[in-house]
Amino acid sequence: xxxxxxxxxxxxxxxxxxxxxxxxxxxxxxxxxxxxxxxxxxxxxxxxxxxxxxxxxxxxxxxxxxxxxxxxxxxxxxxxxxxxxxxxxxxxxxxxxxxxxxxxxxxxxxxxxxxxxxxxxxxxxxxxxxxxxxxxxxxxxxxxxxxxxxxxxxxxxxxxxxxxxxxxxxxxxxxxxxxxxxxxxxxxxxxxxxxxxxxxxxxxxxxxxxxxxxxxxxxxxxxxxxxxxxxxxxxxxxxxxxxxxxxxxxxxxxxxxxxxxxxxxxxxxxxxxxxxxxxxxxxxxxxxxxxxxxxxxxxxxxxxxxxxxxxxxxxxxxxxxxxx
Amino acid sequence: xxxxxxxxxxxxxxxxxxxxxxxxxxxxxxxxxxxxxxxxxxxxxxxxxxxxxxxxxxxxxxxxxxxxxxxxxxxxxxxxxxxxxxxxxxxxxxxxxxxxxxxxxxxxxxxxxxx
Numbered sequence: 177x178x179x180x181x182x183x184x185x186x187x188x189x190x191x192x193x194x195x196x197x198x199x200x201x202x203x204x205x206x207x208x209x210x211x212x213x214x215x216x217x218x219x220x221x222x223x224x225x226x227x228x229x230x231x232x233x234x235x236x237x238x239x240x241x242x243x244x245x246x247x248x249x250x251x252x253x254x255x256x257x258x259x260x261x262x263x264x265x266x267x268x269x270x271x272x273x274x275x276x277x278x279x280x281x282x283x284x285x286x287x288x289x290x291x292x293x294x295x296x297x298x299x300x301x302x303x304x305x306x307x308x309x310x311x312x313x314x315x316x317x318x319x320x321x322x323x324x325x326x327x328x329x330x331x332x333x334x335x336x337x338x339x340x341x342x343x344x345x346x347x348x349x350x351x352x353x354x355x356x357x358x359x360x361x362x363x364x365x366x367x368x369x370x371x372x373x374x375x376x377x378x379x380x381x382x383x384x385x386x387x388x389x390x391x392x393x394x395x396x397x398x399x400x401x402x403x404x405x406x407x408x409x410x411x412x413x414x415x416x417x418x419x420x421x422x423x424x425x426x427x428x429x430x431x432x433x434x435x436x437x438x439x440x441x442x443x444x445x446x447x448x449x450x451x452x453x454x455x456x457x458x459x460x461x462x463x464x465x466x467x468x469x470x471x472x473x474x475x476x477x478x479x480x481x482x483x484x485x486x487x488x489x490x491x492x493x494x495x496x497x498x499x500x
Numbered sequence: 501x502x503x504x505x506x507x508x509x510x511x512x513x514x515x516x517x518x519x520x521x522x523x524x525x526x527x528x529x530x531x532x533x534x535x536x537x538x539x540x541x542x543x544x545x546x547x548x549x550x551x552x553x554x555x556x557x558x559x560x561x562x563x564x565x566x567x568x569x570x571x572x573x574x575x576x577x578x579x580x581x582x583x584x585x586x587x588x589x590x591x592x593x594x595x596x597x598x599x600x601x602x603x604x605x606x607x608x609x610x611x612x613x614x615x
Contacts, residue, residue: 256536
């Protein structure tokens with residue numbers, strides 16, 4: 177752990193973070209929220225700087241990582257400290273988009289775009305709809321006030337301490353164990369997956385006029401192509417004449433994309449994942465439908481209260497319009 | 501900018517120290533989600549915080565996947581995404597149901613559920 181970050185810095189960061197978080201959580205009449213957020217950001221900046229100091233020159237994560245990390249964490253802090261739920265949801269979208277930036281930096285383009293579409297586009301919009309559906313309009317004299325539920329946090333000090341103690345433990349274990357993590361095979365080339373995609377290689381080579389119309393990549397018995405990415409050779413067969421030749425100069429533009437590799441991994445190495453995911457989503461859809469259709473029997477007094485509130489909120493704008 | 505993006509495409513493993521950066525961000529994001537879940541009273545914000553914890557787990561998975569130069573991490577993020585979507589559907593249906601009964605989103609309105 178010593179070579180990644182000094183333990184004293186890590187524990188200081190956690191203590192500072194807990195103090196900042198406890199101050200930043202919303203409560204009635206608190207003027208300390210900006211101070212708490214400043215403390216939290218100082219703690220985070222300290223952690224990132226002390227990590228960055230131990231990095232060999234030229235092998236750091238790059239300036240984009242720091243930008244995305246600060247946006248993501250700053251927006252996360254606002255998600256849990258903002259007293260208005262709609263703003264929380266919007267800040268969460270910002271968190272997602274910043275983490276998508278980090279995904280791109282890690283070479284996971286497909287997941288980054290899928291995340292923007294599914295999370296920011298679908299899930300969060302559903303959240304926004306429910307927030308708008310399930311929030312009462314403020315009535316009467318408390319029109320400018322926030323709902324008690326959102327304006328006051330429950331046990332902010334205990335929550336912050338518990339959270340950051342857990343973070344200290346998790347990160348100490350992670351950084352302590354990094355050295356024991358399995359190092360990847362140094363002979364790895366990402367293009368190995370192309371041997372399983374002879375059709376794609378055919379298409380690319382034909383577009384570049386490297387093979388003629390009656391030639392194709394020689395197939396092996398299991399449907400793969402006779403392609404050796406490590407040695408850089410592709411065996412081409414002529415389907416009419418039955419002859420073969422070898423391209424031993426690997427074309428530079430021929431490489432497996434992130435999507436090729438991800439698709440191969442998903443369908444070849446984890447074929448059950450998609451089935452299980454489909455079942456989970458189906459059950460969730462059924463469950464959500466059953467729950468939402470359930471008719472709620474309200475007591476008479478609650479019904480009257482609802483009707484009164486509805487009347488107030490729908491009538492008020494008309495009064496305002498009539499006066500002007 | 502070209503440098504930053506070419507690092508992403510190159511088949512070289514991440515150094516330990518860079519992995520540590522991503523893991524720290526992931527750990528902090530998870531912690532923020534946990535603190536939010538423990539301290540906020542609004543049911544919708546609580547579920548938003550669980551989504552934040554999913555997000556942190558996803559970031560750690562992708563970083564480890566890049567570290568090991570495999571696609572397993574990304575495949576698992578697809579799975580995490582499915583679970584998050586399923587959870588959102590169920591949770592939001594529940595929230596709407598609870599709201600209809602008590603006319604409030606406060607988790608405190610359901611105090612009698614503690615054992």
